[in-house]
Amino acid sequence: MPETPPLLSRVADSVYWMARYIERAENVARYIGVNLNLQLDLPMEPNQQWQPLIDTSGDTVDFKKRFGEATQANVIEFLTYDLANTNSIASCLRSARENARSVREAISSEMWTQVNSMYLDMQMQRRLPDPRQLHEILRSIRLGCHLFQGITDATMSHGEAWHFARLGRKLERADKTSRILDVKYFILLPSARVVGTPYDDIHWAAVLKSVSGFSMYRKKHGRLVPSEIVDFLLMDREFPRSIRFCVHSADESLHAITGSPIGSFAYPSEQVMGLLRAELDFTPVEHILAGGLHEYLDSLQEKMNTVDSCILNDFATPIPQSQAAGAHAD
Amino acid sequence: MRFDAYQTQGFRDEMFDDAGVVRPEARLLLDTIESLEEGQLLQCQRAAERLLLQMGITFNVYGDSAGAERIFPFDLIPRIVRAEEWAWIERGLKQRIHALNEFIDDIYHDQKILKDKIIPEEVIYSATFYRPQCAGINPPRRIWCHITGTDLVRHADGNIYVLEDNLRVPSGVSYVLENRDLMKRTFPQVFEGLRVRPVDDYPSNLLEMLESIAPPGTADKPTVVLLTPGMYNSAYFEHSFLAQQMGIQLVEGRDLAVQDDTVWMRTTKGLRRVDVIYRRIDDDFMDPTAFREDSLLGVPGLLDAYRAGKVALANAPGNGVADDKVVYAYVPDMIRYYLGEDAILYNVPTFLCWRDKDRQHVLENLDKLVVKAANEAGGYGMLVGPHSTAEERVDFAARIAANPRNYIAQPTLALSRVPTVIDDHFEGRHVDLRPYILYGRDIKVLPGGLTRVALRRGSLVVNSSQGGGSKDTWVLAAAAGEGN
Numbered sequence: 001m002p003e004t005p006p007l008l009s010r011v012a013d014s015v016y017w018m019a020r021y022i023e024r025a026e027n028v029a030r031y032i033g034v035n036l037n038l039q040l041d042l043p044m045e046p047n048q049q050w051q052p053l054i055d056t057s058g059d060t061v062d063f064k065k066r067f068g069e070a071t072q073a074n075v076i077e078f079l080t081y082d083l084a085n086t087n088s089i090a091s092c093l094r095s096a097r098e099n100a101r102s103v104r105e106a107i108s109s110e111m112w113t114q115v116n117s118m119y120l121d122m123q124m125q126r127r128l129p130d131p132r133q134l135h136e137i138l139r140s141i142r143l144g145c146h147l148f149q150g151i152t153d154a155t156m157s158h159g160e161a162w163h164f165a166r167l168g169r170k171l172e173r174a175d176k177t178s179r180i181l182d183v184k185y186f187i188l189l190p191s192a193r194v195v196g197t198p199y200d201d202i203h204w205a206a207v208l209k210s211v212s213g214f215s216m217y218r219k220k221h222g223r224l225v226p227s228e229i230v231d232f233l234l235m236d237r238e239f240p241r242s243i244r245f246c247v248h249s250a251d252e253s254l255h256a257i258t259g260s261p262i263g264s265f266a267y268p269s270e271q272v273m274g275l276l277r278a279e280l281d282f283t284p285v286e287h288i289l290a291g292g293l294h295e296y297l298d299s300l301q302e303k304m305n306t307v308d309s310c311i312l313n314d315f316a317t318p319i320p321q322s323q324a325a326g327a328h329a330d
Numbered sequence: 331m332r333f334d335a336y337q338t339q340g341f342r343d344e345m346f347d348d349a350g351v352v353r354p355e356a357r358l359l360l361d362t363i364e365s366l367e368e369g370q371l372l373q374c375q376r377a378a379e380r381l382l383l384q385m386g387i388t389f390n391v392y393g394d395s396a397g398a399e400r401i402f403p404f405d406l407i408p409r410i411v412r413a414e415e416w417a418w419i420e421r422g423l424k425q426r427i428h429a430l431n432e433f434i435d436d437i438y439h440d441q442k443i444l445k446d447k448i449i450p451e452e453v454i455y456s457a458t459f460y461r462p463q464c465a466g467i468n469p470p471r472r473i474w475c476h477i478t479g480t481d482l483v484r485h486a487d488g489n490i491y492v493l494e495d496n497l498r499v500p501s502g503v504s505y506v507l508e509n510r511d512l513m514k515r516t517f518p519q520v521f522e523g524l525r526v527r528p529v530d531d532y533p534s535n536l537l538e539m540l541e542s543i544a545p546p547g548t549a550d551k552p553t554v555v556l557l558t559p560g561m562y563n564s565a566y567f568e569h570s571f572l573a574q575q576m577g578i579q580l581v582e583g584r585d586l587a588v589q590d591d592t593v594w595m596r597t598t599k600g601l602r603r604v605d606v607i608y609r610r611i612d613d614d615f616m617d618p619t620a621f622r623e624d625s626l627l628g629v630p631g632l633l634d635a636y637r638a639g640k641v642a643l644a645n646a647p648g649n650g651v652a653d654d655k656v657v658y659a660y661v662p663d664m665i666r667y668y669l670g671e672d673a674i675l676y677n678v679p680t681f682l683c684w685r686d687k688d689r690q691h692v693l694e695n696l697d698k699l700v701v702k703a704a705n706e707a708g709g710y711g712m713l714v715g716p717h718s719t720a721e722e723r724v725d726f727a728a729r730i731a732a733n734p735r736n737y738i739a740q741p742t743l744a745l746s747r748v749p750t751v752i753d754d755h756f757e758g759r760h761v762d763l764r765p766y767i768l769y770g771r772d773i774k775v776l777p778g779g780l781t782r783v784a785l786r787r788g789s790l791v792v793n794s795s796q797g798g799g800s801k802d803t804w805v806l807a808a809a810a811g812e813g814n
Contacts, residue, residue, distance in 0.1 A: 007598050102560075116384060320594070
């Protein structure tokens, strides 16, 4: 059987980022949508709900500087249309599309057409943003991203490039789930012990909906109990947006790329990912809550960032020495 | 939409004869179009444009804001070429490529054609794309022009002329394939009853050609890559399209490295050897150690690896010497010299401004002639006399006087026209035709090619950078029993 040649390092990097940006766009779109709904249920706290969205994206300083107050309009502009914010939906779609464009021969043409259409639609929305259409726009972005993933799985060979895409998607998803949990838990902390007021329920339901996890949680746990929600989002074996689930599939893809058996490692990225996986597999949620969820999520995010930088390092073959010297000889 | 009001306006038309009667080969097409419901053709046209945008079949416009992309306008009315005419064009192209390849090989070796005084040697040494670095190189199979995109035009006299040979890095073939695909998707009914020769096998033929030039001693299945300047290049769509169609890797200069005269690509599993490079990057930018030092796009040491026979390059560096428009004027002589045959395809009569007599004639007739810089492409550096202003003519006269070697002039050809959808009706627009020729084990001509159309009323300039669009080109298959 003919052997498929290994990917170019540059292509691996671009496919990985293409998938990450699509996943990021989807998460931001879903998160804004959930918040718009939440707003309707909590009319007396008009603007309090919007600051956490900015905090989740990690761009608090940039937002404060350019937009000031976290009003609904400001936050929506910043997270949806603003191209100066590299994590806005518009920016994510642009970056996903640029990355896809640079590796068009490595992905299927259906994938390219999908990401290109989403980008073009967004360009049009940006020219004439219509607040009344926002719900619909966010919904179509979410669906578009799901479609892209479906197309990816159905039209692209599940070889090395596909695994790099999956790796990017899963790491991004784990990162977003941890951020949403972190920000929301922090806000809800004072009331976390007082279970049962309708507002707590609404807030916790919003957390679950932010990761499309509401009905799946209900099936498994029934009542909305904070510690069980944390357990579900961190450790659930079956829910595809739980951090553990994401890390497991990221780990699978990483080993599919390197060829080393799961449970062993040949590259630093595999080692860091293996440690992360073991931790999620064997740490009881009570320990995490006792030690502080925020601290735990912080260290989790740091480890995921390490995985990310290790991956990019491990697969970037450097220019051979003699060549590098020649290139800079002048 | 109907053709009742269509006027050939005294121009040679590819679809109608001089009396305004539809040509027999276009009869069926005309009937199909006229039988469409009102508005259907325009609907198809808009659907095609939408598809082009969605598929990202765009080109970047230099000088426009970074990353600005435009679609290359596509017109639904195809250009039809009869089987017997095509057979003749194909023979002519094969002959021409054969002779040009002999010529380039000769120039970088014995230079017999210069010694025999068929072409003055100063013409060669002063050609911008002559590369002394390539002297003595023996490319695999001694092929220098692997992929050629010859520009053909039909003049008012009904004859087909070669306008340019485009040996260096010809582009546009992806539009040929995508245009056909687009036609089938948006306008399938027009194919009924016609035997249009398929073009889909071009990528297979291209890959086969590239594999055939692998350096001796390469493994069974050579590693072929396509080298692109990157996604901001105007032809990036084509680079990625062809790489995808051939299933080969699309690489940039930074993905490659040369060590021990061998070319390697940087992969996730370390360095992998590269055997054949289809490079879509000009000679100048290919290797900063051999050509332009300031090039950031190229691969240092690439020419050394090529000279050492460790990697094959298509097209061969240095072949642009034959793209010089002064050298062009000598192609019929080359055909006679190397092949002992008369040229099958016509050359456009060409005045060489470095000849005193020619220059005088050119300067006296600037308002009638087309003046071209010898080494420009893309419709730049050109004066179309009959459409020029007095000011432009003064400017060109000065340029010619300052650098006569760099200018040639040709009679203004009345390019033939094809009906084209303009707003809600048909108007004639001037076209040219660029067939693509592959030279590997043998010479193969893609049946058809890119028909470019000057969309501006009256314009003769078909280049995409100058308001041109394109059409599908239908080469009809010979009926059974009519020979090939």
